[in-house]
Amino acid sequence: MPSPPWSTPHASAPIDATVPLPGSKSMTNRALILAALADGPTRVVRPLRSRDTLLMAEALRALGVSVREDEDDWQVLPGELTGPVQVDVGLAGTVMRFLPPVAALADGDIAIDGDPRARERPMGPIIDALRALGADIDDGKRGSLPFIVRGTGAVPGGSVTIDASGSSQLISGLLLAAPRFARGAEIRHEGPPVPSAPHLAMTVEMLREAGVTVETGPDVWRVAPGPVEAREWVIEPDLSNAAQFLGAALVTGGRVTVPGWPGTTSQPGDALRELLAAMGAEVASGPDGLTVRGTGTFQGLDADLHEVGELTPVLGALAALAGSPSRLTGIAHLRGHETDRLAALVAEINALGGDARELDDGLEIRPRPLRAGIFHTYDDHRMVMAAAVLGLAVPGIEVENPATVGKTLPGFTELWTEMIDP
Template sequence: MPSTHWSAPVADAPVDATVELPGSKSMTNRALVLAALATGPGTIVRPLRSRDTLLMADALRGIGVGIVEEPSGEWRVMPRPLTGPAQVDVGLAGTVMRFFPPVAALAKGPVDIDGDPRARERPMGPIIGALRDLGVVIDDQGRDALPFTVRGTGAVAGGTVTIDASGSSQLVSGLLLAAPRFAKGVEVRHEGPPVPSAPHLAMTVAMLRECGVTVETGEDVWQVAPGPIRARDWVIEPDLSNAAQFLGAALVTGGRVTVPGWPEDTTQPGDALRGLLAAMGAQVSLGPEGLTVRGTGTVRGLEADLHEVGELTPVLAALAALAETPSRLTGIAHLRGHETDRLAALAREINGLGGDVTELPDGLEIRPRPLRGGLVRTYDDHRMVMAAAVLGLAVPGVEVENVATVGKTLPGFTGLWSDMLSTASPEPPGPGGRG
């Protein structure tokens, strides 16, 4: 295989590891936006430093925000008047392409926004249309997609907008985060199929309220009152969604993995791993040392509606491919509009290893079948790398294309993975994995 391919290591014994995870991408990027629009300087403690968060920081710097990385690793954010002209790269980061344009609308001057080729295919029409309804001038040549130019005047009127946010909850969050700085605030009404990833919306609302912003929510409606965003410091939780593959390794190998710092109460969707992994046969406990998952020697199939926690799907699909009974994962049609069409990609790559996966209109059916080694393509999608690593635990010969794309949310992933496997106990592995 070419040197650009990563050979996913096989677990020849049960893992027994404590894995320290970096901070949450979702919280870091929300904190960056709120700090940039606040009434004074603030500090972000334990921020995630990944491609997505660095793109957000650079986007905000591009329109005048001061962001300095301290020797301690903390980020000091200093709000300043927002100005163009600026050229901003959002990469393939959904949070940046949906959160930044409403902020750019508050800048005085034009802001050109573009991203990776795949980013130009991701749903942007609802937020472009909403900003226009709120009085913002946007030049997109009729594409309703990247690239486009936000022609800010230094202020946004605000008001009421109706959008279809069924493609991504980020479409709502992006409007809410900047809304306190709009003259009339904003009332966002959703019309269409259910909005996915409700925990992420809850995170947005909670963080706004922690800054003293008045937010009211109802059935498919969110109201943010105009007013100051109070300056404050943010302490970023570990990224719980990025724990999926490590905790899953305990299940596959019949071992133990502990993630320290797991919060008792959180709005992160990754907290759902506790119930999902238990349903697949794991023993799960939360204590002072963190969240601990122990494999029992059995990996059961999973029948679950993952509408609220779609980002967990790739790793759960990999676990399902190694399970002893069939799985049915539904409620995730919106994953077709992520970094790649995740449903098609997962079916194609698992089947390429000899699996038996069928795409559904809104999910996947996965039936147990012995797998073989082979190349797993990742489609510039960090979570495809994580899924492939889980498969490689039990399937010799899994080669992963473009492992570096995992740096989008988890730089240093391969090192963390190797460190976890190096702690494997010498006892023979349990029957949790399928070869």
């Protein structure tokens, strides 16, 4: 059931805040998959606990993996993967793309389904790829959820070609399970460029940290068969979820620090340092974390966001408040995310009096004075975050169903309010 509307706080003065963030969803769900396939017990340190990661943990438990709470951590003990079971992936791209290759290693039928919108998200390429690698999947020839993975306890593996232009998760899901395939896997991409390359780099990096041999080349990834080493995974703060907090410094001409920002990382959110600086922020890294200071004014952004598409909703909100037009490109794939994010952003910005329009592969936004109104969120966590940014400068914005932000950042509205009025 949708939650009551949220009146976004208006900032009447520059913000001065330090905002600790919970762990990365992307790292948490990758760590859970690798732990489930490991050769011994694994500790996941300070994982994110959100709808997406709790769905992953519950799905793995249903398959026979022990995921146990241990204060702030999770202890994961691999088990024999068996069916028949039913798995709910919600609206989580990482769960719907990472779990089926693991389910193919189980012995028994694994029925996989999710939210209504999940049935519209791109799944055909990974279903076809798994079949080519030897898995048996009954999807009623739809190429989408719901479907049944008829596991036989093993996947032969081998070579496969896939069009992953809809989501890098289509490749990451295959890579994460590939060491447990009998022959490993060689995965080739053919089609328009794969979006979110940093997320693929994260997958490869974490596989290698688990002792898996991975070779990469232009649009090709080779994973050797072998064990996945049990180890401790320390989860970094979720840098993509920093976008709206750091952006608040720009909007209000204030200061926001996110502690624990890693010196080096494969998280796409690290690009915020350059993107916000291009809009006029003062950005500095130090022992306290990453600090962004606003100067009182900021300009629009002309940027290709192909590798960091998840930042688009917040950057789009900033663009609507900026001092000059913005052009955000390379993000046609966002039409297949939790919602059609391009259409949603245009509809909601324009409903508040803004001037946004869709391009073939992105958005063009021209700043105009905005007014109060309802901001619809389309069951998309990042639309809540975008609305919060607009509300800093525009009194009277009401956010429909703010609880949907719990997909990746439970407690967001409390964090946001505390940042503005500590």
